[in-house]
Amino acid sequence: MSLSNNVAAAGPVPAAAVASVTVRYGQSTALDGVSLGFASGVTGLLGPNGAGKSTLLSLLSTARRPTAGTVTLLGEPDPKGAAVQRVRRSIGVLPQSFGFYPKFTVLEFTEYAAWLRKVPSAERRDRAREALRLVEMEQHADRRMGALSGGMLRRVGIAQAVVNQPSLVLLDEPTVGLDPAQRVGFRGLIRSLGERCAVVMSTHLAEDVAHVCDHVAVLLEGRTRFTGTVAELCALPARDGGADAEPEVNGTSVEAGYLHLAGAQAVTG
Numbered sequence: 001m002s003l004s005n006n007v008a009a010a011g012p013v014p015a016a017a018v019a020s021v022t023v024r025y026g027q028s029t030a031l032d033g034v035s036l037g038f039a040s041g042v043t044g045l046l047g048p049n050g051a052g053k054s055t056l057l058s059l060l061s062t063a064r065r066p067t068a069g070t071v072t073l074l075g076e077p078d079p080k081g082a083a084v085q086r087v088r089r090s091i092g093v094l095p096q097s098f099g100f101y102p103k104f105t106v107l108e109f110t111e112y113a114a115w116l117r118k119v120p121s122a123e124r125r126d127r128a129r130e131a132l133r134l135v136e137m138e139q140h141a142d143r144r145m146g147a148l149s150g151g152m153l154r155r156v157g158i159a160q161a162v163v164n165q166p167s168l169v170l171l172d173e174p175t176v177g178l179d180p181a182q183r184v185g186f187r188g189l190i191r192s193l194g195e196r197c198a199v200v201m202s203t204h205l206a207e208d209v210a211h212v213c214d215h216v217a218v219l220l221e222g223r224t225r226f227t228g229t230v231a232e233l234c235a236l237p238a239r240d241g242g243a244d245a246e247p248e249v250n251g252t253s254v255e256a257g258y259l260h261l262a263g264a265q266a267v268t269g
């Protein structure tokens with residue numbers, strides 16, 4: 001794909017990931033010739049249930065390979081074998097739900113994640129503490145995982161995703177299940193992550209996109225329906241309706257832009 005088509009093509013930062021892919025599950029097509037690039041900052045993947053967001057994230061995490069097409073990750077085109085292992089060390093993933101042994105302490109769990117990501121043993125404890133500091137969970141390092149609130153668990157989920165100091169962080173609906181105050185705090189955390197590396201975040205929540213994302217890709221039925229800045233998404237209804245007012249970028253205008261593309265389908269699922 002040409003970088004001029006990228007979600008996040010602006011600036012001199014090379015793309016952390018470029019996917020030009022089709023994915024089929026048996027007879028059904030989950031991604032149909034999707035071409036997207038992801039660079040620094042936070043890119044939101046917006047789309048209704050079944051649009052293909054999680055499938056795209058699974059390609060970017062190397063958990064799945066496309067049926068057709070290629071995924072270039074951190075400069076490595078179509079990584080296989082040793083290249084996959086190398087690339088995985090620089091990727092962090094927060095899945096929609098993650099398993100853990102409830103008796104693990106927060107620190108033990110985060111160190112375990114560091115071990116999984118092949119962080120050298122001499123560095124694991126320091127990296128785990130640093131990741132917990134980033135998500136403001138250091139003071140809870142000795143608490144058992146099974147005793148954490150939902151919001152705390154999401155924070156530890158981010159800590160385990162960044163413990164290997166990744167260049168690419170993939171977050172699958174990171175704010176689901178958080179109360180409004182936690183969601184606001186979490187958005188700040190994700191924004192600050194986007195200042196260090198490329199973050200790709202799937203979400204159903206227009207408010208999250210408005211407050212967190214630099215760029216947005218809208219997926220509908222396995223196809224890319226829109227790529228651009230959040231302001232460009234918000235401007236769509238006014239542009240196509242002929243109005244010349246610049247809409248303010250907020251959750252309502254992101255939702256209006258999205259609904260303009262998606263017809264009657266609701267953003268929240």
Ligand SMILES: Nc1ncnc2c1ncn2[C@@H]1O[C@H](COP(=O)(O)OP(=O)(O)OP(=O)(O)O)[C@@H](O)[C@H]1O
Pocket residue numbers: 025028029030047048049050051052053054055056269
């Ligand atoms: N393992 C699988 N086997 C068969 N079909 C699948 C599988 N995983 C996903 N699909 C199908 O692929 C399509 C895309 O699913 P995907 O989970 O990527 O969408 P999504 O946008 O993440 O949805 P949601 O917002 O509900 O999480 C859907 O039609 C889904 O039913």
